[in-house]
Amino acid sequence: MAAGLILIGMGLGGIAGMTRAAIDAAKSADHRRYEAYTALWDSQSLEVLESEIGHIQKVMRPEVEDPVELLELAKNSTVALLIVGDPLQATTHVDLQLQAIEAGVACSVIHGISITSLVTGAVGLSNYRFGRQTTLTYPYGGWVATSPLEVIAMNRYQGLHTLVLLDLDPTGEGVGGQVPMQPQDAVNAMMAMSEKLSETIQEIQQETPLEQIRVDACKQICLDTANLMVVLCSDMGTKEQAITYAKLSELSNVKSGRLHSLVIPANLSDVENSALHRWAKE
Numbered sequence: 001m002a003a004g005l006i007l008i009g010m011g012l013g014g015i016a017g018m019t020r021a022a023i024d025a026a027k028s029a030d031h032r033r034y035e036a037y038t039a040l041w042d043s044q045s046l047e048v049l050e051s052e053i054g055h056i057q058k059v060m061r062p063e064v065e066d067p068v069e070l071l072e073l074a075k076n077s078t079v080a081l082l083i084v085g086d087p088l089q090a091t092t093h094v095d096l097q098l099q100a101i102e103a104g105v106a107c108s109v110i111h112g113i114s115i116t117s118l119v120t121g122a123v124g125l126s127n128y129r130f131g132r133q134t135t136l137t138y139p140y141g142g143w144v145a146t147s148p149l150e151v152i153a154m155n156r157y158q159g160l161h162t163l164v165l166l167d168l169d170p171t172g173e174g175v176g177g178q179v180p181m182q183p184q185d186a187v188n189a190m191m192a193m194s195e196k197l198s199e200t201i202q203e204i205q206q207e208t209p210l211e212q213i214r215v216d217a218c219k220q221i222c223l224d225t226a227n228l229m230v231v232l233c234s235d236m237g238t239k240e241q242a243i244t245y246a247k248l249s250e251l252s253n254v255k256s257g258r259l260h261s262l263v264i265p266a267n268l269s270d271v272e273n274s275a276l277h278r279w280a281k282e
Contacts, residue, residue: 001025001028001029001078002078002106003074003075003076003077003078003106004074004078004079004105004106004107004108005070005071005074005079005081005096005100005105005106005107005108006025006026006029006078006079006080006081006107006108006109006110007081007083007087007088007093007096007097007107007108007109007110008022008025008026008080008081008082008083008087008110008112009022009083009085009086009087009109009110009111009112009113009114010022010041010049010082010083010084010085010112011084011085011112011113011237012084012085012113012114012115012118012236012237012238013045013236013237013238013239013241014041014045014048014049014238015045015048015049015052017112017113017237018049018112019110019112021110022110022112023052023053025080025110026053026054026080026082027052027053027054028078029078029079029080030073030077030078030079031057031073031077031078031079031080032053032054032055032056032057032079032080032082033056033057033058033059033063033070033079033080033081033082034046034056034057034058034059034082035059035060035064035081035082035083035084035093036058036059036060036176036178037059037060037061037064037092037168037169037174038083038084038090038092038093038168039083039084039085039115039168039259040084040168040178040180040259041084042258049082056082059081060174060175060176061092061173061174061175062174062175064081064092064093064096065092065095065096067096067099067100070096071099071100071103071105074100074105074106074107075103075104075105081093081096083112085112085113085114085115085116086111086112086113086114086116086117087109087110087111087112088109088111089114089115089116097109113237115163115165115233115236115237115261116133116163118236118237119163119233119236119261119263120161120163120263122233122236122241122243123231123233123243123263123275123276123279124271124272124274124275124276124278125161125263125265125268125272125275125276126269126272129159129160129161129266130155130160130161130162130163131151131154131155131158131160131161131162132151132154132155132162133151133162133163133164133165134147134148134151134152134162134163134164134165135148135164135165135166135167136148136164136165136166136167136181136186136189136190136262137167137172137189138167138169138170138172138181138185138189139189139192140170140171140172144189144192144193144196145193146193146196146197146200148164148190148193149190149193149194149197149218149221149222149225150197150214150217150218152164152221152264153214153217153218153220153221154213154214154217155264155266156217156220156221156264156266157213157216157217157220158266159266159267160266161263161264161265161266162263162264162266163261163262163263164186164261164262164263164264165261166180166181166185166186166259166260166261166262167180167181168180168181180258180259180260181260182257182260183232183251183252183254183257183260184251184252186251186260186262187248187249187251187252190225190228190248191225191226191248194221194222194225197218197222198222201215201218201219201222204218225248226247226248226249227247227248227249228247228248228264229245229246229247229248229264229265230245230246230247230248230251230262230263230264230265231243231244231245231262231263231264231265231276231279232244232245232246232251232254232257232260232262233260233261233262233263234254234256234257234258234259234260235257235258235259235260236259236261240256240257240258242256242257243278243279244279244281245276245277245278245279245280245281246280246281250281
């Protein structure tokens with residue numbers, strides 16, 4: 001293979017979810033790097049992949065955001081960067097692609113299945129009715145960011161569903177030691193956001209119609225956040241995939257699963273309502 005950087009989508013559920021093109025390209029590369037900052041595979045699946053394609057070295061946020069070594073290697077050899085899901089779903093990798101172009105390094109992409117394309121259909125909601133997605137973060141240093149709840153509130157006000165990705169790194173540094181956010185963590189985070197937003201909502205400017213709508217939307221969602229109906233999506237794309245439809249407060253009782261995301265539905269069509277009740281918590 002010619003020298004250059006190949007961004008390879010690993011998909012979500014182990015080697016069985018990778019395309020043949022992705023496996024062949026990774027196997028043929030001179031160097032293989034696994035980006036373990038934006039998303040993760042379980043260790044057993046990584047071992048299976050490594051036995052198929054050869055040695056894989058893990059890289060984290062610093063190596064990807066300041067890719068001096070990656071690009072230097074790619075000038076004279078083939079470097080495969082293995083990325084969970086689809087390579088270009090995160091702006092981190094789009095920026096890497098642009099840096100490669102600027103450095104005169106050939107950069108190609110092999111796409112994979114991403115959580116954003118899988119979840120909507122899997123839970124039974126119309127893909128056309130999803131608004132802006134957001135990420136639920138850990139309270140770094142005790143700071144509670146309310147912006148994720150504001151995104152959910154505005155989507156619901158417009159009749160749009162929300163995909164909520166859950167944080168992987170309680171430190172926010174992206175250098176290792178990830179602890180994927182669990183359902184109880186997500187409940188705690190959303191309740192803390194609701195409490196803070198309730199206290200600060202009057203500080204939001206209301207000089208334009210859009211700002212007034214934002215305030216109304218936030219007030220509505222803060223009224224009863226604990227009873228908000230949500231869809232918990234666990235280990236999607238794997239054999240352990242599980243979907244649970246329940247009140248936010250009820251997610252505290254869900255113990256299974258490794259990686260999770262949430263879908264916050266807006267008002268439902270008849271078909272969507274029937275589809276979600278398949279996953280209702282008993």
